[in-house]
Every structure is written in C-alpha cells, then in structure tokens.
Amino acid sequence: MVKNGWVVYNGHLPGTKFKDFAEWIQAAANEKNIQLTLIKNNEMLALHQQTGGTIFPEYYRRPDFVVFGDKDIHLAKQLELLGIPVFNSAEAISLCDDKIATYQALSAHHLPIPKSIAGPKIFPNPRALETASFIKSGKMLGYPLVIKEAFGSFGEQVYLVETEQELIEKVVELQDRPFILQEFISSSYGKDVRLNVVGDKVVAAMKRTSSNDFRANVSAGGSMEEYQPTKKEIELAIAASRAVGTDFAGVDLLFGPEETPLVCEVNSNAHIRNIFDCTRINVADWIIDYIVEKLQEG
Structure with a gap:
C-alpha cells in the first residue's frame, strides 16, 4: 500500500509558483490518505563517496515515491539510484528542460514540429x-x-x-x-493550446491568447479559455509526452497551416493552478491517481 511520499521543489527561486505546485500535489495525496512531505532541493543534498552515493541529512523517512517538481536533475537521478520511484524521471526532466534535446526526441519520433x-x-x-x-x-x-x-x-x-x-x-x-x-508559425501568432497529459490521457486543456505578443504565455500577459481539443491534438499531445518519457506533462501545441497542430514544447514541471482556474479540473488529482496505479502495478 502506498502510504508516504515526497514532493521536491526548488528552494532558491523567488515567488510561490513552485511551492504552490507542491502544495497542490500534497493536498491531492492527502485526499487519498497518503502523507506527502514537502522538501526543498537545497534541504536534501547528494553525497558521493567510495562507499556509494546517498542523500543527507537522512532524517526524512524513506518515501514510497517522489514527485519531483524541480529541474535539479542530478538530485532526481540520485533518488532513482537509491531505488526510489521518481515522477517525472530524471531523464524526462532533462529532455524537457533542454529545448534542443526536446526537439531531438520529437523529431526522432517523427512528430510534427516547427522546422x-x-x-x-x-x-x-x-x-x-x-x-x-x-x-x-x-x-x-x-x-x-x-x-x-x-x-x-x-x-x-x-x-x-x-x-x-x-x-x-x-x-x-x-x-x-x-x-x-x-x-x-505565423498562423499561431499570439495563440496556442496547453494540454495537460497524465499517463495516456489528456485530462485538461485550455487555449491561450495574446493580443500584443507572438507568445501566448499567461505569465506574459496572455488570456486563457477552456478548450476542447480535437482527436488529432489529443493523440499528438500524448505522443509528445511519450517521446520524452514523461508520466505527466503540459504539452503546448501551435496552430499550424490549415489548423494542423504542431508541438511547441513539452513541460515536465507544468504548473497546474492556471489550468484549474480556467477549467476547474485539478490535474493534481489525476497525477496522484496515476502514481498510485503505477506503484500498485509495479
């Protein structure tokens, strides 16, 4: 039975976005009677020596799993080396964090992307x-x-x-x-679609629009509205998530010529408050259900 876990977030970044994600995951876990401990990445360091690698300090109870809401790839990898299931994996986070690596993976899977x-x-x-x-x-x-x-x-x-x-x-x-x-992609000037993928499902989607910028990011001033993705968009978002190995992700699609969807980015650490405000869908619930299912299977 899955009883406890960790949520790792960055302890050096200003603002509350990253802790906010961790708290949403924690609340969703609590609903399933799973105790989640919030841990800053700088509160838990990897020690490497001849006897092997470990994490210190070691006063944290060993978790059944870790939700890694950060890009500290080396720390995520060390947790994996200790045999702890990490969602998303260090490799998936690394591929998403580096846009060059992202497009290498997407093109290797022959998915539609901008040249x-x-x-x-x-x-x-x-x-x-x-x-x-x-x-x-x-x-x-x-x-x-x-x-x-x-x-x-x-x-x-x-x-x-x-x-x-x-x-x-x-x-x-x-x-x-x-x-x-x-x-x-001029046909997508100031507009794109964010699809939240968990496992093999698109669980929420929104359209983002900017009237004065070619970028549609809400954090850059764009607006958002609930969106019903097409079958082609759903299949593409899931395929993009699989291509980079994410368990859950925010996949951004552009509107290509004749409305053909193109993958713009895959975000392994996508924040989930905006999409909740837009759709009233709590992606954290889906993430926790997915993790519990995966751990019970394995």
Missing part, C-alpha cells in the same frame, strides 16, 4: 563569431524567425527576429548560451 536548427556550441568570449552558418540558417527558415534559448521558462527566453542583422545581433548577445533557431 528547427540547433545553434552550434559556442564557448565564452569568442574572439570572432562565425556568422556564415547563421546566415544560411536564416535563409532556410525564412524571416521572421524565432530564437529560443535552450534553457528557459514562461516564454521569457524566446525572441522574434525580423531580419538577418537582428539574427546576428541576437546570436552575439547570447554568445555561449545554447539556443535553437526555429521557423515562425
């Missing part, structure tokens, strides 16, 4: 930036195009560039930060 080019590795403070490859990439993708930093959240590290000159200037600005160049 994307991974920026080459650039070391800090290059003496001279080689621009020929970026010029070629711009001609291939067309303008305007989108530049996404590989690591970023809430749409804050996503840029729309209109010209070749703007492209080079942005690349110079980014320097050694990994990034991806991507074709701009």
Whole structure:
C-alpha cells in the first residue's frame, strides 16, 4: 500500500509558483490518505563517496515515491539510484528542460514540429563569431524567425527576429548560451493550446491568447479559455509526452497551416493552478491517481 511520499521543489527561486505546485500535489495525496512531505532541493543534498552515493541529512523517512517538481536533475537521478520511484524521471526532466534535446526526441519520433536548427556550441568570449552558418540558417527558415534559448521558462527566453542583422545581433548577445533557431508559425501568432497529459490521457486543456505578443504565455500577459481539443491534438499531445518519457506533462501545441497542430514544447514541471482556474479540473488529482496505479502495478 502506498502510504508516504515526497514532493521536491526548488528552494532558491523567488515567488510561490513552485511551492504552490507542491502544495497542490500534497493536498491531492492527502485526499487519498497518503502523507506527502514537502522538501526543498537545497534541504536534501547528494553525497558521493567510495562507499556509494546517498542523500543527507537522512532524517526524512524513506518515501514510497517522489514527485519531483524541480529541474535539479542530478538530485532526481540520485533518488532513482537509491531505488526510489521518481515522477517525472530524471531523464524526462532533462529532455524537457533542454529545448534542443526536446526537439531531438520529437523529431526522432517523427512528430510534427516547427522546422528547427540547433545553434552550434559556442564557448565564452569568442574572439570572432562565425556568422556564415547563421546566415544560411536564416535563409532556410525564412524571416521572421524565432530564437529560443535552450534553457528557459514562461516564454521569457524566446525572441522574434525580423531580419538577418537582428539574427546576428541576437546570436552575439547570447554568445555561449545554447539556443535553437526555429521557423515562425505565423498562423499561431499570439495563440496556442496547453494540454495537460497524465499517463495516456489528456485530462485538461485550455487555449491561450495574446493580443500584443507572438507568445501566448499567461505569465506574459496572455488570456486563457477552456478548450476542447480535437482527436488529432489529443493523440499528438500524448505522443509528445511519450517521446520524452514523461508520466505527466503540459504539452503546448501551435496552430499550424490549415489548423494542423504542431508541438511547441513539452513541460515536465507544468504548473497546474492556471489550468484549474480556467477549467476547474485539478490535474493534481489525476497525477496522484496515476502514481498510485503505477506503484500498485509495479
């Protein structure tokens, strides 16, 4: 019987979004008579030595499972090495956290995505930036195009560039930060769809719209409304979640030409308050039910 677990969240980030997610998961577990302990990632450190790896301090009761609401991939991996089931897995979080890795996985599974080019590795403070490859990439993708930093959240590290000159200037600005160049899907300007996937089900969906930005993120000022996804959108969201190995995820879809859905991102640590406010569906309940089912099966 599943009796206790942990929810790990980041202890250094400002604001309450990440703790809020942890508290929602905790409340859903309590409804199932499962005791969940909230733990900041910096309160529990991984120790590596000749005798093996462990977690310290060790005063926490060993859990039946961990819901990992953070991107501290090394800590998640250490918990797995100790034989503790972790949702989502360290590998899934790693693939979602790095947008280049995300698109590699999606394209390897032949899922529809915007045409994307991974920026080459650039070391800090290059003496001279080689621009020929970026010029070629711009001609291939067309303008305007989108530049996404590989690591970023809430749409804050996503840029729309209109010209070749703007492209080079942005690349110079980014320097050694990994990034991806991507074709701009004009048919989805200021609008997208967030589908919350748990296991092999889409449990909630909303459409996000912005009237003054090509990005539709609610955190960037976009509005939201309940949305009934099509069969094709549901199948694509589930396939995208499987491609990166998530147990639960927020999958963002763009409206491609003729309303053909395209995968924009897969979020392993998607916050669930906004979609509850929009749909009144508590995704945390679905997550806990899924975890209990998986643990009972295994």
